[in-house]
Amino acid sequence: MHLKQTLSSLGRRGLRVLVGTVAPALSSALLRLAKTHEDRGEYAKAQKLCERSLRVLGSAPSKPALGRSRVRSLSHLATLERIQGRYDRAEALLREALAIAATVFGPRDLEPSALLHNLAVGHKYQGRFSEAKRLYLKSLAITRQVLGPEHPEVASIYHNLGGLEHARGRFARGEPFARRAVRIREKALGAEHPDVAADVAALAAILDGQGRYEESEPLYRRALAVFERRFGPEHYELAVNFNNLGALCQATGRDAEAERFYRRALAIKEKILGLDHPDVAMTLNNLAMLYRSLGRAREAEALYQRALAIFEKTLAPTHPKLATCRANYAGLLRAEKRDAEALKLEALALTDARLGSAMQSSYQDRPQS
Amino acid sequence: MMKLIATVFGLVAVAAAVFPLVAEAGSNLNHNETLVRDRHN
Numbered sequence: 001m002h003l004k005q006t007l008s009s010l011g012r013r014g015l016r017v018l019v020g021t022v023a024p025a026l027s028s029a030l031l032r033l034a035k036t037h038e039d040r041g042e043y044a045k046a047q048k049l050c051e052r053s054l055r056v057l058g059s060a061p062s063k064p065a066l067g068r069s070r071v072r073s074l075s076h077l078a079t080l081e082r083i084q085g086r087y088d089r090a091e092a093l094l095r096e097a098l099a100i101a102a103t104v105f106g107p108r109d110l111e112p113s114a115l116l117h118n119l120a121v122g123h124k125y126q127g128r129f130s131e132a133k134r135l136y137l138k139s140l141a142i143t144r145q146v147l148g149p150e151h152p153e154v155a156s157i158y159h160n161l162g163g164l165e166h167a168r169g170r171f172a173r174g175e176p177f178a179r180r181a182v183r184i185r186e187k188a189l190g191a192e193h194p195d196v197a198a199d200v201a202a203l204a205a206i207l208d209g210q211g212r213y214e215e216s217e218p219l220y221r222r223a224l225a226v227f228e229r230r231f232g233p234e235h236y237e238l239a240v241n242f243n244n245l246g247a248l249c250q251a252t253g254r255d256a257e258a259e260r261f262y263r264r265a266l267a268i269k270e271k272i273l274g275l276d277h278p279d280v281a282m283t284l285n286n287l288a289m290l291y292r293s294l295g296r297a298r299e300a301e302a303l304y305q306r307a308l309a310i311f312e313k314t315l316a317p318t319h320p321k322l323a324t325c326r327a328n329y330a331g332l333l334r335a336e337k338r339d340a341e342a343l344k345l346e347a348l349a350l351t352d353a354r355l356g357s358a359m360q361s362s363y364q365d366r367p368q369s
Numbered sequence: 370m371m372k373l374i375a376t377v378f379g380l381v382a383v384a385a386a387v388f389p390l391v392a393e394a395g396s397n398l399n400h401n402e403t404l405v406r407d408r409h410n
Contacts, residue, residue, distance in 0.1 A: 163399040205401035247403035
């Protein structure tokens with residue numbers, strides 16, 4: 001009896017050792033595969049692999065290796081939710097991961113720092129800019145301290161700090177961050193790396209925002225060439241840069257070219273993100289602006305209505321993208337002397353802005369991990 | 370028994386070598402996408 005108990009105890013211990021060793025390796029393999037699908041724009045497949053990784057790891061990751069794997073699985077899953085426009089779900093996953101990371105690794109470790117970084121990206125897309133900035137700076141301090149100032153992870157945070165200023169329309173303030181990201185990552189990874197291309201594209205958008213079209217256009221095209229070589233013709237990175245090149249062509253009076261770029265961006269986005277994604281709405285708004293400027297008011301109106309319906313469904317009422325799209329549509333209505341309809345839209349924008357300012361303060365009151 | 374244990378640990382070692390613990394993270398680079406606004410607004 002005593003021998004049987006000893007053997008059984010040894011067996012259980014052996015099984016725990018085995019799970020503790022094999023599960024993280026299996027999780028890592030599943031996450032790598034998920035990244036491959038993510039790179040192809042196959043987000044649903046990538047998501048299933050992340051969920052499988054979480055199932056492999058179980059629910060009580062007390063050991064660091066299991067904890068690390070669980071944190072990374074949750075973080076990767078959150079990224080996929082965010083890419084697909086499900087910002088609240090992404091945030092919930094990241095907060096779950098942060099709770100584990102803070103317990104297993106402590107607050108000054110790279111794992112919680114990466115999660116704060118990821119959370120900040122989500123806040124940017126939700127229009128929660130002040131919170132995003134605070135989290136980026138916190139993550140930057142830890143990452144610089146642990147990895148050194150010239151590490152590609154540091155470049156990623158500079159990239160996103162530039163992106164935050166871009167989203168706020170403070171383009172000149174974003175430029176030094178964007179340039180630093182390009183310099184650090186290009187030195188570390190070489191000019192052909194897709195992350196360097198992403199930095200170059202982000203810098204192009206910041207220059208574009210300042211009206212420096214002659215500087216930004218070659219950078220967009222350089223980034224597009226890298227993305228096309230690496231990802232093929234239907235990737236999200238291509239869609240974003242086609243959209244931006246469309247806007248640049250529109251701003252420089254090349255309307256036919258602008259329409260072609262917008263149409264290509266829209267086709268890719270609708271295919272890989274679905275019809276109701278906020279990024280689809282951005283290109284719909286831009287195409288509507290182009291059609292309006294060309295006197296194609298009926299087509300423009302249909303596009304504005306579709307864009308607004310998506311933004312209203314997917315973004316907080318306070319979001320600047322929603323406000324911009326409403327103002328653009330109201331502009332079309334005013335130009336057509338449909339003042340009552342324009343007024344209704346503007347009143348709605350005002351009500352939502354008030355509600356939004358109340359929500360913004362409740363967001364800012366929420367404690368950060 | 371010893372053979373079985375050795376085989377299991379051998380397989381674990383191979384798995385760990387093939388799939389190192391540094392997993393690929395999802396992309397955390399944001400995108401600076403242009404939303405055109407009406408200059409008259």
